[in-house]
Amino acid sequence: MTRPVLTDARAPLTRSVSIVNEHGERETVSIPAERALTVYVDKRELVTLMTLGAHPEWLVLGYLRNQRLVDALDSVDSVTVDWEVGAAAVKTRSGIERIEERTAHRVVTTGCGQGSVFGHLMEEVDSLVLPPARLTQAQLYGIVNTIRLQESTYKSAGSVHGCALFRGESMLLFVEDVGRHNAIDTIAGWMWLHGHDAATEQEPLVFYTTGRLTSEMVIKSAQMGVSIVLSRSGTTQMGYEIAERVGLCTVGRATGRHFLCYTAPERLVLQPELAGQRLRSAGA
Amino acid sequence: MTRPVLTDARAPLTRSVSIVNEHGERETVSIPAERALTVYVDKRELVTLMTLGAHPEWLVLGYLRNQRLVDALDSVDSVTVDWEVGAAAVKTRSGIERIEERTAHRVVTTGCGQGSVFGHLMEEVDSLVLPPARLTQAQLYGIVNTIRLQESTYKSAGSVHGCALFRGESMLLFVEDVGRHNAIDTIAGWMWLHGHDAATEQEPLVFYTTGRLTSEMVIKSAQMGVSIVLSRSGTTQMGYEIAERVGLCTVGRATGRHFLCYTAPERLVLQPELAGQRLRSAGA
Secondary structure, eight states, X not given: OOOOEEOOOOOOOEEEXXXXXXXSOXXXXXXXXXXXXXXXXXXXXXXXXXXXXXXXXXXXXXXXXXXXXXXXXXXXXXXXXXXXXXXXXXXXXXXXXXXXXXXXXXXXXXXXXXXXXXXXXXXXXXXXXXXXOOEEHHHHHHHHHHHHHOOOHHHHHOOOEEEEEEETTEEEEEEEESSHHHHHHHHHHHHHHHOOOOXXXXXXXXXXXXXXXXXXXXXXXXXXXXXXXEESSOBOHHHHXXXXXXXXXXXXXXXXXXXXXXXXXXXXXOOGGGSOSOOOOOOO | OOOOEEOOOOOOOEEEEEEEETTSOEEEEXXXXXXXXXXXXXXXXXXXXXXXXXXHHHHHHHXXXXXXXXXXXXXXXXXXXXXXXXXXXXXXXXXXXXXXXXXXXXXXXXXXXXXXXXXXXXXXXXXXXXXXXXXXXXXXXXXXXXXXXXXXXXXXXXXXXXXXXXXXXXXXXXXXXXXXXXXXXXXXXXXXXXXXXXXXXXXXXXXXXXXXXXXHHHHHHHHTTXXXXXXXXXXXXHHHHHHHHHTXXXXXXXETTEEEEOSOGGGEEOOGGGSOSOOOOOOO
């Protein structure tokens, strides 16, 4: 397979600004960078993404894939990102069929992903068969702890969403962005580029997100062949219903030893003896 | 002025689901409702919004206004929401000019608002002149405390964003939705319907959000004539830069007595003596 040629246009992730605090004092704090990246496919403007800019090439590839605009990686010749002009130029080998039509229908999802294809994704959902992955409670706690220890833009500047891909409890990739959908798409792009072995029951692929378990998160995870999604946050009704429908295991409120498994609990190997003393659940 | 005729299709805001907790026990928790609402303007499908469903008619009006599709309230004849079919039928008195063209250009913003008009909004930003509003630190603390005491879907089910509109420290409206952009648009719709006196220096209009101070939040607030935005969260670079450009006062990390004023501090009447003992800033 011919891999696309990619630039490596990582940009600074934070900037310092001078603020006034409650004591009336000037203070310098970091805020996350945020850049407009306009994506052109074969010189045609497609969309402008607001991004932190950590991995713009993976983001663009993941966006094209998750929007179902490009089906095969080797149909992409190159992705060239130039921050000078805030543009990502995608060159395809043979163009994208019916691109106008396929980018016409918009749905604003909750997450709020680039929902233009949401309607079509829903049709796709029922055809998905997820790998028979199972995660032990010990692995789940391992993931939560790895995330807790992860150095991040969130810790230094706040205001970003983090996502990570794990095999079992070992982290394959950690991505942050100002828009959560960008972080998901970046991981999708990375998975597409680097591939991944089929998940096994022992070493399932697990997707972690700091954000909510929305319909977008569930659908995109399922499309990536990930059948277990972990979040420190909660779920929404659509996320819950779609996860049930595809048999994707959603686990929310995962902090410390606490968690709530909303859907497909059969994918968890529960080890209640590891849960330690009882805390009251922090709600849904 | 002729007011549009609106249905009142409020729907249940939460549903109960059965989960499995870390002790391997079944537990019933609430999650926020989430509904697809497809907006039709004069029988033409415009967009599908995923919403909690608390105030669908205000949401649709605010969406049309914030997307700059309808300029005058009296050009809207009626908004009819029917959850049976998940549709909001908007009837205008004389149609919307060039609607195809005006809904064609898409930008996916961070928030991630229905960015289709983001590009055009940016042009508009420079023409905005915000009212000379000033907020005292005492009023700011009053707002934070009112929000703290507010009964909410967030408290019962989590996973929603909250927004509120204040005049001085008195709350005019509190709105939650699964998508933050929906909460903003709902407040915009309400303001459009109910109008509001010009803000005074003593009683400024203040917008509160649980979410980040993104470009979308700043632009929409400025368009609503709100010159002070308060958040418990932080800011992003675009939000910061646009707020500076329009002279909108953004205050983040507002919890307890702590806050960081990112932009336009001249709009705050600082009263450091109210700040109490020093806490370390929680970061940007």
